[in-house]
Amino acid sequence: MKIAVGFDFDHTLAIDNKLERTALIALAKEQGVVIGATEVARIAQIDTLLQEMRMGKLSLEAAIAGFLHSIRKDNRTAALVERFKEICYALIPHHVVALPGANQLIDELDRRGIPHAILTNGWSPLQERKAQAIRYDGEILVSDALGVAKPSREAFARLAAAFPGDAKIWYVGDNPASDVRGSMQAGCEAIWYHEHAGVPYPSHVPPPSAVIDQLLDLVPLLEGADADGKPGCLEAMPKIV
Ligand SMILES: [Mg+2]
Structure with missing residues (x-):
């Protein structure tokens, strides 16, 4: 057969060596929020958002917006979704x-x-x-x-x-x-x-x-x-x- x-x-x-997690941390840094490697709860939050996005429970836009809202308390996220994507693409040769x-x-x-x-x-x-x-x-x-x-x-x-x-x-x-x-x-x-x-x-x-x-x-x-x-x-x- x-x-x-x-x-x-x-x-x-x-x-991919945590490519999307790395990209979100980089995006936060560009917004003036430094997330250190020891911030276990913050990193767990990132991983949960990414997992829910992959399972189709959250759109990519909603996952990014949820993350940004948690670090910045404002709602200007549309352009930053595109920025997140750019960071991800740039990381591919180094991570995958x-x-x-x-x-x-x-x-x-x-x-x-x-x-x-x-x-x-x-x-x-x-x-x-x-x-x-x-x-x-x-x-x-x-x-x-x-x-x-x-x-x-x-x-x-x-x-x-x-x-x-x-x-x-x-x-x-x-x-x-x-x-x-x-x-x-x-x-x-x-x-x-x-x-x-x-x-x-x-x-x-x-x-x-x-x-x-x-x-x-x-x-x-x-x-x-x-x-x-x-x-x-x-x-x-x-x-x-
Ligand atoms: Mg697998």
């Missing part, structure tokens, strides 16, 4: 790094004629530019542009629409909830990319179809796929705690 592979982006194909094996894996999929695409939560065109920064050459589906975010079935349906209709879709991601559970509920085979050795798989999330510790471990899984397009080697299942 023909297999197509969807990828999560952040912490699966690449890391492909994870080991990402480029080799994509080359290997291309060589084998296996269709692939990225489905990522975040805003456009930041996510597209981050993927291009690691020279990703496939289709890039971004929640902000789609109007739907992982883990919704609609988001994975948009990924499926990017592939041949008869393909079995494997989805590779690091997040048990949004990537593994989301893709399984949408009928995909879920491959958990176990990014951090020692971090166990959560017991309240259904186990994935297979686990990889290195991106290139996907290749033998594809080679061993059964006639229904399911991952062939299941011995490396996560230790449930």
Whole structure:
């Protein structure tokens, strides 16, 4: 059976070293507010806003406005959203790094004629530019542009629409909830990319179809796929705690 592979982006194909957090702190500094590395509550607030934005609970504009209002107590934010975007784009070459094996894996999929695409939560065109920064050459589906975010079935349906209709879709991601559970509920085979050795798989999330510790471990899984397009080697299942 023909297999197509969807990828999560952040912490699966690449890391961006807290690019948007860095950009918000830089934006605050331009507004005269210095946020130090020890300001744990402020940084937690930034990360929460960014997470809610990526999940589609807040627009980018609302996230920036909420942050600026908390530091400045005024409402002139429209121009600063554009400034935030500029800072983010400028940080891409310094922050975005492909994870080991990402480029080799994509080359290997291309060589084998296996269709692939990225489905990522975040805003456009930041996510597209981050993927291009690691020279990703496939289709890039971004929640902000789609109007739907992982883990919704609609988001994975948009990924499926990017592939041949008869393909079995494997989805590779690091997040048990949004990537593994989301893709399984949408009928995909879920491959958990176990990014951090020692971090166990959560017991309240259904186990994935297979686990990889290195991106290139996907290749033998594809080679061993059964006639229904399911991952062939299941011995490396996560230790449930
Ligand atoms: Mg991720």
